[in-house]
Amino acid sequence: MSTKNDMLDLLRREALSVAEMCERLNVTRNAINVQLRQLEAESSVRRAKARPRGGLGKPAAVYEAAPGTEDLSSGAYQVFLSGLVEVLAKRLDEKALHEVMDATGRQLARESGLSKPADFETGLKAAMAAADALGASTDATAQSDGMLVRNYSCPLGSAVREASCMCRAMASFFSEATGRPATEQCLRGDRLICQYLIKLPASARRSR
Known part of the structure; x- marks a missing residue:
């Protein structure tokens, strides 16, 4: 399975940040960002509501699978x-x-x-x-x-x-x-x- 499909499979299960996807898939941040831009362009993923973080700083962007993608890989x-x-x-x-x-x-x-x-x-x-x-x-x-x-x-x-x-x-x-x-x-x-x-x-x- 490609990184792109792996990412979409993860995001169907739960909303994740780029850092969390890197950790789950054991790939670089750059690899995630490249595939993420493509998935966004295809309207396959969307930004989810940002999670509040403890302490100062801007919350990390969180992504989730968009509605209608449930059967994209269906055979x-x-x-x-x-x-x-x-x-x-x-x-x-x-x-x-x-x-x-x-x-x-x-x-x-x-x-x-x-x-x-x-x-x-x-x-x-x-x-x-x-x-x-x-x-x-x-x-x-x-x-x-x-x-x-x-x-x-x-x-x-x-x-x-x-x-x-x-x-x-x-x-x-x-x-x-x-x-x-x-x-x-x-x-x-x-x-x-x-x-x-x-x-x-x-x-x-x-x-x-």
């Missing part, structure tokens, strides 16, 4: 998501499962502020940026029948390999964000490459 999400989708696939018929995936993708776009774009280009750019922020690595290429968005890194890769229906959710995400119909055309060979074809009207395709 449970993909496992839980795969299990959840597996249960849904067993409990729902195909039509109902697809409706759930479509609704999930559209809700994700709306909650990200990507619904009702000013125009297609603006919506596509914002949707790709949002996907990249989630861990995708996207590019878009014009096709004879629309625009193909390709993700070279799939944020949901482990779950998608087990339940391909999840790709419908991301297709609906791009549809909601661009205002155009989108379908998934993912490649599931040795290497997973997610692809979404966004349909464009003939007039828009001719202008490209």
Whole structure:
């Protein structure tokens, strides 16, 4: 584990000063300060209420883990998501499962502020940026029948390999964000490459 992760683990348990972290982790003050500045920049830690000290002098600054950091190092999400989708696939018929995936993708776009774009280009750019922020690595290429968005890194890769229906959710995400119909055309060979074809009207395709 890195010093940074060790520090965050300590600060989840109790608020500590720099000197106390140095002592607990057996590292230099400089090493703590470097990682502490990074954790503060990431909003992972915050200053806690200073402890009163006996005698004169300014109280030492005390730090604690910020709210919302409880699951930063969690590896449970993909496992839980795969299990959840597996249960849904067993409990729902195909039509109902697809409706759930479509609704999930559209809700994700709306909650990200990507619904009702000013125009297609603006919506596509914002949707790709949002996907990249989630861990995708996207590019878009014009096709004879629309625009193909390709993700070279799939944020949901482990779950998608087990339940391909999840790709419908991301297709609906791009549809909601661009205002155009989108379908998934993912490649599931040795290497997973997610692809979404966004349909464009003939007039828009001719202008490209």
